[in-house]
Amino acid sequence: MTTFDPLFYPYSSQRNAVYARNGMVATSQPLAAQAGLDILKKGGNAVDAAIATAACLTVVEPTSNGIGGDAFALVWMKDELHGLNANGPAPQSISIDAVKQAGHEQMPTHGWTPVTVPGAPAAWQALSQRFGRLPLTEVLQPAIDYAEQGFPISPTLGYYWNIAYQRFSEVLEGEQYRGWFDTFAPQGRAPRIGEIWSSPGHAATLRSIAESGAESFYRGELAEQIDAHSRAHGGYLRKEDLASFKPEWVQPISVNYRGYDVWEIPPAGQGLIALMALNVLKGYTFTERDTVDTHHKQMEAMKLAFIDGLKYITQEDKMTIRAAQLLSDEYAEQRRQLIGDTALQPAPGEPPAGGTVYLATADDEGNMVSYIQSNYMGFGSGIVIPGTGIGLQNRGHSFSLDTTHDNRLEPGKKTYHTIIPGFLTKENRPVGPFGVMGGFMQPQGHVQVVMNMIDFGLNPQAALDAPRWQWLEGKVIEVEPSFPDHLAQSLMRKGHVIRRANSSGGFGRGQIIVRDEQNGVLIGGTESRTDGAIASW
Template identity: 60%
Template sequence: MNTDASRYPHASKRTTLYARSGMVAASQHLAAQAGLDMLKKGGNAVDAAVATAACLTVVEPCSNGIGGDAFALVWMKDQLHGLNASGPAPMGISAAKLRAQGLTEMPVYGWTPVTVPGAPAAWAALSERFGRLPFDELLEPAIRYAEEGYAVSPTASKFWKKAFYEYEQAIEGEQYATWFKTFAPGGRPPEPGEIWASPGHADTLRRIARSQARDFYEGELADRIDAFSREHGGYLRKSDLAAFQPEWVTPISSRYRDCEVWELPPNGQGIVTLMSLNILKALGEPPDDPAAACHQRIEAMKLAFEDGLWAITDPAQMPEETVSHLLSEAWATEKAARIGEQALLPEMRSVPRGGTVYLATADGEGNMVSYIQSNYMEFGSGLVVPETGVGLHNRGHTFTLDEGHPNCLAPGKRTYHTIIPGFLSQDGQPIGPFGVMGAFMQPQGHLQVLLHTLEEGLNPQAALDAPRWRWEKDRQVLIEPEFPAELAEALRARGHELVVSEHAGLFGRGQIIWRDPKSGVLCGGTDPRTDGVLATW
């Protein structure tokens, strides 16, 4: 792979930026700057990632929060490390219990889909193992913005409003009152440029900073979460929080062209990206015709989801051979044989939607972080623990109540998880982190930006700018308004049911940082579908 971005074809709305001493790519400028400040203080890429992640819970609360989960891929000391900080279902809940209450599927809002939040533990684990600066220093920017307030950015305001109007229609009752009080003061969401602050959020971050996050799981914050849950018939308890520890895992990969594409193993869905790449490899050299190539990519993604959505769940409850089988040449060859000239109808019929933040960091020493965290579905469950600013996620919504399904809800079980960080390497050397947030769009976004890079040779910014497609269900594929009309018509002729969507949030928002192994120069891009920025040094 040629990492000299100056040699790539340019087709982007914005210019790819270069830096040597450090780079932070995030979906909100204040958060990116917070990470860069840590690099300038002598911190490394991990310090920058933690500071940026904590800050994003304040400046982009419509997509993530303290009460969500997190995953990370960390290149440090010539090795790639994986962190899974997704929390399990409470020990007091079960599919049988919910079915006895008359439920046939997991609800979206309220206490039932709330699982143990993993984000605070992820920050502490990353800092403890790889960080250079004191942990409490990393959270200072986030605390300051929460306490003093900041001007809300345009894209965040748009998604904030969308969530507010949805919540107005979907949730009611005393347990949701704190959400409206916290995120819609005065009875409405903030406008772009309007100052928003959350003193409770600031206090919570201080407690997390002082205790290396243990207060959230074992201290007063845990007591408040427990009490709020008991008050409204929830299942989450302090004992569930206290038992949680993030897990360091071995990343998985597939070779494509002359690069290794890295993802985290299940319970994340990163394997779906690798499966789709393997199917494309099994098809042989990609066709020169853009329509034929795009057709194959869509079909490969459908087939990867077909098995992925069935098999992926808590790895402790998956057969040992599942991952190796799904990444095997035999599996890819079998799937590739089903791809013909016309769009196929997959055996599973649709994918849900949601919301997340992704960030990437790199320092001047060659360390790099691919990091993602989420509350799922904008603000998550609609629950905010009183006086804490902690909005709890609804990650358990992805569980099924079908006892015959591998991802059936069970006590202490981790669900199929949508948020995935990606990483690229070549010949044992890091190229860098990449990611595209957006629930089940994420493997689709990963596939598209990777192929724009590895097949079309686009620079990071152009790879992110390129119009995207999103397989939705059956033969239906959403496309952005900028999607080439001639290509769209050719895909329709192949049986794809294309629908133009103006909703940019459906197509994900990504970040990329590539590093030239010879010079160490960094080049990066940030998605035009968000308020993203590259903070460079």
């Protein structure tokens, strides 16, 4: 049962929450949301809708994700929450020594070196095979149609596409990047808002994935093409790395926050950071959102959680400090004791031993999905396999070349991962999926929207519309343009270094769906900071 007040709208100037009964899809692009809803209306369930939406987003929002990215999902199905990790490891042939011998003192941002095994196509197949109702060929058809026939560029998409083009024109040099420019700037520029863009190669790749159940991507013709391009341009990824990859079904991790269980995917994802912060914050009582004390404690808890996460989070079985230790009540109290009346300079503690798209779907049977996928840092590595539309992620950029760091680069290892889906339950019943995409903003967005709903009674749309902040480093906090000035001034007097951003572009893009168990009604919120949309019936 939810307790969010449907009439409380102090931050809903952009739009109102959406209410529906039979099904709902919330994501950052209207065409993708509608594609998911169409699948629901054809008899698909929430999982089918999530796959359709995710595949469609690789076409209609390529600035944030792609076929060559990673994915994670939390699925409520058959009275149980299931977690899916589809994040690929580093290639077997890469090493710290090899990268340093190639002239790098840190992992590069672009090119083949930071490319890890893509997990998204395998995620679609795994979800479809275990929980889907419709064949993958039918579920991926909307994405294929948009890639083949084209679609008009939406405003936020066009804005970020142009920024990416300008940046890539300056930093991407050489034959290895020709595929990106041929695919995403075929007229020698970024497509303009309202202009029709299509990608026949993208359509052919999606059709191949659908018909083969992703086998062609990992063990077939597409794998051969990826391998050949990597070899030709000094990359480390090989077809053997692709062939050996399988997504993992995992047990989600959680903390109980004021009677609600807040769920995240376990490491190497940074969802652990959101849970650590909430574990500290549950030791306080908050009565009002817009007070100096509320924001101060939130910021301090987030700094402490983040600094621990950056030190300890990596592939779970290689962490020197495990998630259970970091989430212990004893450690939360230890960290809570550090929070005083002024801003602190965060440092990692010692626990006791022991570029992204997000979407949410729900159907009329009670099934719900929290799903996220990304190429990382916008278009990712800048590598596109010619003629395929496969833009490869640069997730390996997160690896450290410091041999003493927990998240150091190793062959076959999975790196610290920024993309995280979230889910709320109460008394072992689903409340609903939530997420806020956007690099290191994500766990910070999770904490803020969860508290907006649970502590302050905001409905999903109001929870998303509320002004956000994000910790950057040390005592530095960046706030949105709409963040109240009197609070910013008061926080500065507490020692926080407050920077006001020029736009809301860096503060994440969220989606939320909650179900009211009393009447089965779905309540959805979508991001006003992008081309967000909710499709429902």
